Amino acid sequence: MLLKKNAKLVLEDGSVFYGCSFASEKSVSGEIVFSTGMVGYPESLTDPSYKGQILCLTYPLIGNYGVPSDEKDQFNLKKHFESNKIHIQGLVISDYSFEHSHWNAKKSLAEWLKENDIPGIFDVDTRELTKKIREKGAMLGKIIINDKDVKLYNPNKDDLVKQVTIKNPVTYGKESKKIILIDCGVKNNIIRNLLKRKLTVIRVPYDYDFFKFDFDGIVVSNGPGDPKMCKKTIANIRKAIDKEIPIFGICLGNQLLALSAGADTYKLKYGHRSQNQPCLLKDTKRCFITTQNHGFAVDTDTLPSGWKPLFTNINDYTNEGIKHKTKPFFSSQFHPEATPGPADTEFLFDDFVKMMKNKNE
Numbered sequence: 001m002l003l004k005k006n007a008k009l010v011l012e013d014g015s016v017f018y019g020c021s022f023a024s025e026k027s028v029s030g031e032i033v034f035s036t037g038m039v040g041y042p043e044s045l046t047d048p049s050y051k052g053q054i055l056c057l058t059y060p061l062i063g064n065y066g067v068p069s070d071e072k073d074q075f076n077l078k079k080h081f082e083s084n085k086i087h088i089q090g091l092v093i094s095d096y097s098f099e100h101s102h103w104n105a106k107k108s109l110a111e112w113l114k115e116n117d118i119p120g121i122f123d124v125d126t127r128e129l130t131k132k133i134r135e136k137g138a139m140l141g142k143i144i145i146n147d148k149d150v151k152l153y154n155p156n157k158d159d160l161v162k163q164v165t166i167k168n169p170v171t172y173g174k175e176s177k178k179i180i181l182i183d184c185g186v187k188n189n190i191i192r193n194l195l196k197r198k199l200t201v202i203r204v205p206y207d208y209d210f211f212k213f214d215f216d217g218i219v220v221s222n223g224p225g226d227p228k229m230c231k232k233t234i235a236n237i238r239k240a241i242d243k244e245i246p247i248f249g250i251c252l253g254n255q256l257l258a259l260s261a262g263a264d265t266y267k268l269k270y271g272h273r274s275q276n277q278p279c280l281l282k283d284t285k286r287c288f289i290t291t292q293n294h295g296f297a298v299d300t301d302t303l304p305s306g307w308k309p310l311f312t313n314i315n316d317y318t319n320e321g322i323k324h325k326t327k328p329f330f331s332s333q334f335h336p337e338a339t340p341g342p343a344d345t346e347f348l349f350d351d352f353v354k355m356m357k358n359k360n361e
Helices: 043-046 107-116 126-136 160-164 186-196 229-244 252-261 349-361
Strands: 005-012 014-020 028-035 054-055 090-092 106-107 119-122 139-145 170-172 178-183 200-205 217-220 245-249 264-282 288-301 307-309 310-314 323-326 329-332
Touching: 005 119, 028 090, 028 126, 028 264, 028 288, 043 054, 054 126, 090 288, 107 119, 126 310, 160 310, 178 186, 178 229, 186 200, 186 323, 217 229, 217 252, 217 349, 245 252, 245 349, 252 264, 252 288, 252 323, 252 329, 323 349, 329 349
Parallel strands: 028 054, 054 090, 090 119, 178 200, 178 217, 217 245, 245 329
Antiparallel strands: 005 014, 005 139, 014 119, 028 139, 170 200, 264 288, 264 310, 307 323, 323 329
16 A cells, blocks of 8 residues: 655654554644553543643554444443543554454544544654653654644643543432542543442542532542642642541542642653553552553652652652551552553552441441
8 A cells, every 4th residue: 555644743852753644634732642552542542631642652553453332331431431532632653454353343443533533643653752752751742734734732731630520510329338539530440440339429520619418438530631730629639638538549639639638749751651560569569560641740758747658660660659657548640440450459449448438437
């Protein structure tokens, strides 16, 4: 097949990567990030934590198993996706498989991207692009198709959580134990894991005053962008800490819990976005293989008295979770609802349920 290189990826440092458009022919801009993993693009593209980002997938062949259907599970959540739509700005890959084959596939990746008006570019040297990001850090960039230029856009200056949070509270389940789920861009499998543990989940917007509800604990979800943008969320979590309400933070929720406790966060050089990040449980030799998607981290040197790290990333020794030494608050920077191990860290949901039970006895 003769490929027409009608698209290019332009980085803020002036670097240009030429390729071919295979999806929506719309030029876009955002922060360029990369993610490792052989599979999982339907889940990654619908992860709200990628809001504002142009995603480069490092695995060389993408699209070979197509895209599954929109079917719902027993909880009325989309079974194969992490939210109701694609959240990335654009997709960058090396080789696109024009022929897909999987028993569950309903359409091709290209068809799905076109339906959602998301551009994609392939035949790009993603290895060279990834090396550049690793050396220089995450950069702004733009996908330009058919020479239709756009201005550079820095998503980190926006309140991205506001763009992905739910608009009004929604309740799932009718169990006796009730939890508040602060939706900062929550993934469907977090909701699913909570419902499987016989909890009523009251899902609220990230800036919502949820203390009007009767509940037993709080889960703070994952989400995109700089956690310091979520000022109302931080204030509400701080209030919950003062009341000693059990709290479990996930991903962005780890950073928001730390900020609420009085610690600080910082932007990582290029972030952790992969299915194979090793994390060590503090004070043990137990290591878990985790899935992650975050560009910011907790500065453990700033944790106040009474708090301590819970997990540590063995690749770069950054923080992967915190906990209070005596009170019912803990968090994980990685995604315990994900299945890289395949479900090695789901026990954190059980720990949260036990923590609520112990607190309320």
